[in-house]
Amino acid sequence: MTFLHSDVPLNWYLLLSAVLFSLGVIGFLIKRNLITVFMSIELMLNAVNLSFVTFAYQWNAVKGQIFVFFVMMVAAAEAAVGLAIIIAVFRARATLAVDRIDLMKL
Amino acid sequence: MHLILFFLFAAFCLAGAINLLLQTHPINSALSLIVVMTSLAVLYLLLGAEFLAIAQIIVYAGAVMVLFTFVVMLLNAGREERTLGSRAALTIGFPAVVALLAVLATVVLRIQGLGNAHLGQGLTDAPGQSNLVQLSQVLFHELLLPFEVTSVLILIAILGAVAIARRDDAERTAEK
Numbered sequence: 474m475t476f477l478h479s480d481v482p483l484n485w486y487l488l489l490s491a492v493l494f495s496l497g498v499i500g501f502l503i504k505r506n507l508i509t510v511f512m513s514i515e516l517m518l519n520a521v522n523l524s525f526v527t528f529a530y531q532w533n534a535v536k537g538q539i540f541v542f543f544v545m546m547v548a549a550a551e552a553a554v555g556l557a558i559i560i561a562v563f564r565a566r567a568t569l570a571v572d573r574i575d576l577m578k579l
Numbered sequence: 580m581h582l583i584l585f586f587l588f589a590a591f592c593l594a595g596a597i598n599l600l601l602q603t604h605p606i607n608s609a610l611s612l613i614v615v616m617t618s619l620a621v622l623y624l625l626l627g628a629e630f631l632a633i634a635q636i637i638v639y640a641g642a643v644m645v646l647f648t649f650v651v652m653l654l655n656a657g658r659e660e661r662t663l664g665s666r667a668a669l670t671i672g673f674p675a676v677v678a679l680l681a682v683l684a685t686v687v688l689r690i691q692g693l694g695n696a697h698l699g700q701g702l703t704d705a706p707g708q709s710n711l712v713q714l715s716q717v718l719f720h721e722l723l724l725p726f727e728v729t730s731v732l733i734l735i736a737i738l739g740a741v742a743i744a745r746r747d748d749a750e751r752t753a754e755k
Contacts, residue, residue, distance in 0.1 A: 480695035481585045484688055486626070489589050491683040493615070495676050496596040502672035508605045508651055512612050515643065516596060519619055522635075530626045531693055535713045538628050539722060542714075545631075545638050546729045550736035552643045556650045557740035563654050564746070 486527040493520035507559055507569045511552075518548050581696065584625055591618035603658045605651045609644060616640040626696060630711045 497520060500513030522541045529537025559569070566574060595614035602608045616639045623632040718726060 479582050480697050481581050481625075482695055483693040484690060485585070485589075486622070486696065487687040487690070487693075488684055489592065489622075491680060491687055493592060493596055495680040495683070496593075496600065498676050498679070499673065500596075500600050502668040502676070503600065504608075506605055508647065508654075509599075509608050512599065512605075512608055512647065515639075516599065516612065516615065519616060519639070522631075523619060523622060526623055526626050526628050526631060527696075529628070530696060535710065535717050538631055538710070538714055539718055541628075541631055542634065542718070543725065543729060545634055546733060549638055549643055550733050552646055553736050553740040554743070556646055557744040559650060560654065560744045569654065 483527050483531055487524055490520045490524040490527065493517075493523070505570055505572060507562065507571055507574070510571060511555055511559065515548065515552070518544065581625060584621070585696075588618040588621045588625075591615075592622070606648065609647045609651055612647070613640050613644050616644070627710060629709055630714055 494517050497513045497517035500516065501510055504510050504513060522544055525537050525541045525544070529535065529541075562574060563569060568574070592615050595611040595618065598611040599608045599615070602611065616635060620632040620635040620640065623629075623635060
């Protein structure tokens with residue numbers, strides 16, 4: 474029954490955070506839909522938040538949690554503006570495929 | 580108990596994130612992202628961050644994802660298509676990400692001196708007290724100015740979102 478009462482090393486939380494961040498980067502690279510690319514960015518933000526909370530637990534520092542709170546507020550503002558931009562792009566181009574939105578590409 | 584909860588919700592997190600990558604329809608990706616965010620809220624609870632867990636559910640899994648699903652349905656986004664760009668990203672980007680993950684994992688697993696997460700032991704030393712007290716004391720005394728500045732930022736973001744997303748008058752008359 475020692476399994477039931479054992480603690481979790483904080484390294485595992487950091488490892489989970491790293492894996493989630495990498496999955497977000499992969500999604501950012503391979504997804505071809507503008508909205509899904511944006512969702513991958515949100516996934517990366519969440520992964521970084523997890524490591525902030527883990528380090529706040531380790532150092533007993535409440536400011537780490539407050540930083541996550543600020544990240545959440547900025548991410549909410551970013552999501553609102555980003556989705557408005559996506560709506561404007563869709564209205565101008567009638568597509569969400571990132572390959573067709575290439576006006577600023579060389 | 581902590582170990583079981585950690586593994587269960589870490590598995591939910593990873594399954595949701597992988598499902599986000601595998602699904603081709605944006606609405607399925609959005610729903611699996613909600614699973615990831617809700618499981619992350621449980622992990623925050625395990626780490627003694629009660630306020631952040633609730634804020635994660637309300638702000639991320641609630642407000643932000645409602646916005647996402649709303650936009651997906653509004654734009655009637657269809658299945659995505661695989662193109663040359665995505666294949667190039669797959670061949671070049673994938674090994675780069677694996678290398679990044681390998682470096683991060685070795686660094687993270689080699690850190691010495693990180694303690695264990697113990698269930699029921701939050702940031703506060705006083706037992707039975709939520710960390711909300713500590714958090715609000717720092718947030719509303721020491722960091723009051725950044726807090727107020729962020730509220731102004733959100734106000735500006737609301738105005739900006741409305742200004743960008745609304746149609747201008749020229750477009751509307753052209754439609755008529």
